[in-house]
């Protein structure tokens with residue numbers, strides 16, 4: 001494949017950036033990838049495992065002459081990072097991000113963007129509960145969606161280049177506006193994470209079962225919650241603080257539904273429960289038909 005960019009700079013070298021690097025290398029999407037992370041430890045690890053063609057000790061060095069800069073840091077530090085790199089951005093450089101929240105990132109980043117650069121916000125809908133430079137792999141984005149949230153005044157040509165990058169990484173690409181993105185993600189990702197965190201917290205509170213029985217008899221439902229609840233605390237703190245309105249809206253609806261189900265259990269309304277579970281089962285079938293999960297028993301995992 002023809003390279004889409006000459007030099008790509010990764011700011012932040014965690015799960016998403018490292019997966020992007022391996023994917024860029026797999027498909028030959030850039031001639032050179034530079035990388036920067038704030039800690040010596042992460043930069044040393046990156047050098048040791050060959051992550052990026054060049055790991056830089058400063059953001060300035062990483063972004064100099066880059067035609068694409070990827071902000072792959074937690075949502076809460078995007079503004080600071082953008083402020084720090086702004087003076088060093090090349091003429092015509094594209095800045096993109098991978099943040100899980102879009103409205104907040106746009107309002108944090110855009111004011112600091114120099115007039116000679118472009119911002120194309122993006123969000124790959126792919127991840128794992130692992131973080132850090134060693135957790136990435138080239139296949140992470142294969143057959144997953146990446147949502148672009150182009151700004152009104154961004155030339156279509158720049159948006160098309162970011163789209164080509166994500167398609168080259170194996171993703172399907174769609175475009176939507178920031179508020180819609182944040183609401184969709186509150187339903188599909190943010191609220192479910194909060195519910196998983198809560199459920200695992202509740203089990204942990206029941207001390208008498210924690211140490212032994214919760215782990216020993218951990219059944220599919222609870223195990224899936226624990227996997228989600230093992231996700232990076234910094235990333236998820238920032239998601240909830242910056243997608244506050246949409247998450248609270250969805251959690252409000254969730255609470256109402258929960259009360260309705262609670263009442264059905266209390267009053268023995270089996271018809272209501274059965275109808276409800278029939279409806280939700282159809283949603284699961286839709287996800288499998290769309291190729292976004294496997295139908296294998298136990299989600300295709302080995303028995304443990």
Ligand code: NAP
Nearest residue numbers: 012013014015016038039042073074075099100127131132
């Ligand atoms: P991660 O594995 O925890 O890596 C975060 C990286 O950001 C680390 O390299 C960290 O450096 C660096 N960093 C943190 N604060 C920084 C600062 N102030 N200045 C410079 N670098 C800083 O995170 P990730 O999972 O790749 O997530 C990155 C972004 O992708 C987040 O915005 C997240 O919302 C989004 N995202 C995540 C997922 C997911 O499932 N994980 C999915 C889609 C989108 P050190 O290692 O030196 O601390």
